[in-house]
Amino acid sequence: MAYACDSHLVKNVADDKLTASSIFSKKYPAFKARLSNAEGWSPLPSQKNPWIQVDFGREMMIIAVLTKGMGGLREWVKKFQVKYSNTNLSWTIVQNGSSNEFNANTDSTSLVRNELPFEVKSRYLRLYPMDCHNYCSLRFDFIGCEVTKSETEITSSITPTAAKTTTTKAATAIAATVSTTTSTDEVDKVTATSTQFLTSTHSPDSSTIMSTSHCPCECVNEHHSTLTKAELRARLVGIVQNLTVSKKTTSFYKRSKISAQDNRPQVLYVGSIGIAILFIIVNLIVLPDLFKLFHYLYQMRNL
Structure with missing residues (x-):
């Protein structure tokens, strides 16, 4: 019997089921990669072959991928690959053309849908950004449904x-x-x-x-x-x-990932403005007193 298999699957998983190879800072963790989030996920710029993963907890049928860029910033993924697994140990790439890549976004706000060339039945899925604008930041969702007993x-x-x-x-x-x-x-x-x-x-x-x-x-x-x-x-x-505790769940590992220095141009620009404003405020408070001190010393010298 035919049935609709066009549900948004990532929005229903728990936060701890969304993991990534790395995060740029604690502001951009993997669980913020849902389409409904105002920001998104962003890996470390130095990371080679970054990925974001979702564990559905059971086998799902996937037919398409939805992507968006980082909310509020000019950052998005232009091309990506998809891999799937039922064991989280060995991964199979979704073949799509000669490069196995899907064309994604051209801005940070538009929603792009890529249909998979075949139905993928799997518990774990990963999305690998291959080409990015500024930073490999994104929001995403997988479209599909739960594999039924009859299938x-x-x-x-x-x-x-x-x-x-x-x-x-x-x-x-x-x-x-x-x-x-x-x-x-x-x-x-x-x-x-x-x-x-x-x-x-x-x-x-x-x-x-x-x-x-x-x-x-x-x-x-x-x-x-x-x-x-x-x-x-x-x-x-x-x-x-x-049954094995992953090192990525330990507090030491999380602190090492969220303590990365934020070197984005936008952040550095805002920080420079803040320092300049603070410098001006300090000068307005301190300079009048320094001027009075120098004036007093000058008068004492001429006595």
Whole structure:
């Protein structure tokens, strides 16, 4: 059944789900990159290949990208690339022409929409500014919708009761084991263990056990779709990463990013004017007293 898939997705995510490779200062963090924000996100000028990322928390279908420049300043992104991932470890670029780049903005206020050449189904997405005017500052949103059950369900010969039992028991066993897993080798062990568990809980009446190089059984995830051994391993790696505290969430890291000196021409101009005004005010207060002091000393000298 056809349905509309044209929702603004970034505006609904939590602030901590919007992250970036760097921020210019605490005035321009990643969560200010929403289209509704009056300013925007801006990375450090010295950063090579900066990016801004959104974690939707679940698989979404993306069909287009919306971009704007920095609010109130003549800064915008002229070209960008898009990458996606379901594990936040390996990333795939959205192919678009020879350079895989999308043409974006020509000013800081206009809203530009770029349709993706194909529907992207992913949990994590990144936008990479490639060419910018003054600074790589932007506001953005992804257009799409949540991937529904009917889009991910794959017909299986496992009975519904057996599939439900297998999924519940496997998920419990995997979660209990992964909670103490920290290395890639250990993830492989968990993958092998979970595969054996799924095999042992397969319905005894089923005669469709696979004999390929993938799982010896049809591993069923929460969407009732088959998972290969590689996909199961990728899922476990994602769980391990989610259980790991990123250094970017520590207060020390955040202070190092928001303490960058603001060298924008506009900021330096305003700062120079402020210093000049302060100098004039000080002179108006101090100079009359200095003049009286010099005059008194001159009279004392002529006595």
